[in-house]
Amino acid sequence: MNVALYEKIWMWAAGALIATFLVTLVAGLAGSSLQPPSHVETIDPAAVDQDPRFAQPGVTVDERGATVIVVASMYAFVPDGVRLPVNRPVTFRLTSRDVTHGFQIVGTNGNTMVVPGYVSQFTTTFREPGEYLVVCNEYCGVGHHNMHGTLIVEEARP
Numbered sequence: 122m123n124v125a126l127y128e129k130i131w132m133w134a135a136g137a138l139i140a141t142f143l144v145t146l147v148a149g150l151a152g153s154s155l156q157p158p159s160h161v162e163t164i165d166p167a168a169v170d171q172d173p174r175f176a177q178p179g180v181t182v183d184e185r186g187a188t189v190i191v192v193a194s195m196y197a198f199v200p201d202g203v204r205l206p207v208n209r210p211v212t213f214r215l216t217s218r219d220v221t222h223g224f225q226i227v228g229t230n231g232n233t234m235v236v237p238g239y240v241s242q243f244t245t246t247f248r249e250p251g252e253y254l255v256v257c258n259e260y261c262g263v264g265h266h267n268m269h270g271t272l273i274v275e276e277a278r279p
């Protein structure tokens with residue numbers, strides 16, 4: 122088959138463009154540790170308080186990192202102001218007892234929807250100590266703009 126030089130150039134250029142897009146996608150996924158929300162775990166939103174997974178919201182810290190159990194409802198996150206270790210993986214497990222909320226840790230890649238009936242989970246590592254703002258970024262009612270919280274990231278105590 123005889124393909125004109127000009128056509129070959131365009132074919133290679135289009136192929137290179139597709140390869141570049143794929144490399145960018147994979148590098149972006151690996152580099153910023155984006156985690157697709159594939160974690161499907163359900164919960165009865167009317168019985169969050171009785172569910173052993175969420176009956177006691179709070180933080181557990183050990184030498185490997187921390188786990189934070191968060192219950193979102195109009196218009197607060199419980200618990201608020203938790204203390205987390207820097208440079209260790211922190212796993213957030215969240216659910217809602219009423220409507221869909223958002224949980225965005227401003228300035229980090231920690232961001233998830235909190236949907237009633239489901240448990241949202243993600244793991245992130247804070248590289249800088251300090252106070253982090255958490256905002257609800259899904260419109261959840263008249264108090265939506267007041268739904269925020271803080272996380273305090275500090276050096277892990279020995």
Ligand code: CUA
Pocket residue numbers: 194195196221222223257258259260261262264265266268
């Ligand atoms: Cu909760 Cu907006």
